[in-house]
Amino acid sequence: MDRFYFPSWVNRLVILLGLGAGALVVYGGLVYAYGTLPSTLNIGYSPEQPVPFSHALHAGQLKMDCRYCHSTVEKAGHAAVPATSTCINCHSGADANGQTQYTAVHPVSPKLLPVRESYRTGEPVHWQRVHDLADYVYFNHAAHVNRGVSCVECHGRVDRMEQVWQDKSLSMSFCLDCHRNPVPRMRPKSEITNLAWIGPDLNDPEAMKQHAEKMQQEYGLPEDFTASTNCSTCHR
Numbered sequence: 001m002d003r004f005y006f007p008s009w010v011n012r013l014v015i016l017l018g019l020g021a022g023a024l025v026v027y028g029g030l031v032y033a034y035g036t037l038p039s040t041l042n043i044g045y046s047p048e049q050p051v052p053f054s055h056a057l058h059a060g061q062l063k064m065d066c067r068y069c070h071s072t073v074e075k076a077g078h079a080a081v082p083a084t085s086t087c088i089n090c091h092s093g094a095d096a097n098g099q100t101q102y103t104a105v106h107p108v109s110p111k112l113l114p115v116r117e118s119y120r121t122g123e124p125v126h127w128q129r130v131h132d133l134a135d136y137v138y139f140n141h142a143a144h145v146n147r148g149v150s151c152v153e154c155h156g157r158v159d160r161m162e163q164v165w166q167d168k169s170l171s172m173s174f175c176l177d178c179h180r181n182p183v184p185r186m187r188p189k190s191e192i193t194n195l196a197w198i199g200p201d202l203n204d205p206e207a208m209k210q211h212a213e214k215m216q217q218e219y220g221l222p223e224d225f226t227a228s229t230n231c232s233t234c235h236r
């Protein structure tokens with residue numbers, strides 16, 4: 001039987017295929033390495049909500065304070081998403097006689113149907129969680145808010161978001177970067193929910209010094225104040 005000889009160009013083809021396969025392996029490795037870093041996994045995560053609730057409208061345009069709805073941020077570890085009754089303050093629907101209140105905003109809007117249903121049945125609206133730390137990490141809102149750390153440091157400009165997304169990595173290094181040197185990122189308590197507040201110029205030593213003194217005074221801190229970096233602070 002005649003032996004079959006591959007034409008000589010096949011040699012080159014084999015080399016090319018080999019290079020291609022090699023490149024694919026490297027590419028795949030990179031995608032895997034970067035794609036699975038905890039810090040890149042969640043940024044931009046923005047689940048669809050059962051009601052198209054807009055922070056840009058309510059917190060931005062209408063200038064409602066975050067604490068009107070997230071009323072526990074200053075007192076508790078959890079910020080808590082508001083109960084349906086909070087929405088009903090403005091968005092009540094029709095009563096048993098089909099009458100809508102004079103003051104109700106969008107009383108028959110289909111977008112608000114799940115809210116009216118929830119109010120009628122007592123079942124909470126099924127809001128989808130946006131931020132979710134691993135269970136082995138302890139976090140506490142009140143500890144931050146009462147030490148002059150604004151929502152914007154960890155959640156970005158929520159007052160401009162139509163649909164909330166995760167704006168920061170919330171990785172361990174993100175937390176520690178601030179804990180090692182928190183003072184430049186602290187602000188007066190009165191500005192905690194003012195996400196547009198502009199802090200001191202980080203490149204102006206005189207302004208930074210004044211800021212640090214102001215923070216020490218307002219919060220009664222020692223000059224060398226840092227937040228804890230002990231493992232047990234966050235892993236208990």
Ligand code: HEC
Nearest residue numbers: 058059064065066069081127129130131151155158159164
């Ligand atoms: C009128 C009520 C209301 C106001 C005011 C409001 N929120 Fe919300 N917020 C909600 C509701 C409802 C949700 C759950 C649905 C969603 O994620 O959009 C929510 C969700 C969030 C989430 C995501 C929570 C999660 O699941 O991880 C963050 C962060 C947040 N709000 C921050 C803020 C900040 C910061 C402000 C002030 C600038 C603010 N909110 C003002 C009602 C409000």
Ligand code: HEC
Nearest residue numbers: 051052053082086087089090091105106109110111112115
């Ligand atoms: C203080 C009053 C107030 C509260 C409380 C409030 N809203 Fe609103 N909301 C408004 C106003 C005012 C508008 C309409 C703005 C416009 O149409 O220009 C609106 C509009 C909306 C719309 C758009 C409706 C449509 O058909 O376009 C949705 C959805 C909505 N709100 C959801 C909610 C939810 C969910 C809550 C509770 C977490 C809530 N709102 C709490 C005042 C409020």
Ligand code: HEC
Nearest residue numbers: 066070073078079080081131132133139144149150151154
């Ligand atoms: C130092 C960072 C930080 C600051 C400051 C902060 N948050 Fe959060 N927020 C988080 C983290 C982290 C989570 C996720 C918590 C978890 O998974 O246990 C979260 C979750 C939330 C949630 C979902 C409910 C919950 O408690 O899990 C809401 C609502 C919220 N934040 C609103 C706010 C508001 C409003 C402010 C400002 C008044 C604020 N946050 C300030 C880091 C922060």
Ligand code: HEC
Nearest residue numbers: 138139140143147149153170175178179182185227233234
């Ligand atoms: C922008 C600055 C900043 C960021 C970002 C930040 N923290 Fe903090 N954290 C602080 C400050 C300031 C304190 C208060 C320290 C004090 O009072 O001694 C604090 C305190 C704490 C405490 C102590 C609470 C208590 O009960 O004593 C925990 C736990 C904590 N942070 C966890 C976290 C975690 C987890 C993250 C990341 C998801 C984070 N922090 C991100 C500034 C920050």
Ligand code: HEC
Nearest residue numbers: 038133134137170171172175176179228229230231233234
């Ligand atoms: C200020 C809060 C904070 C402190 C202090 C802290 N961690 Fe973490 N740690 C976190 C957060 C946030 C994560 C990431 C959780 C996630 O990915 O959801 C994390 C994750 C981890 C992980 C999982 C692997 C990883 O890198 O994602 C290990 C292990 C860990 N920490 C060990 C430590 C040790 C050891 C210390 C003390 C030297 C420490 N942590 C101090 C907040 C903290």
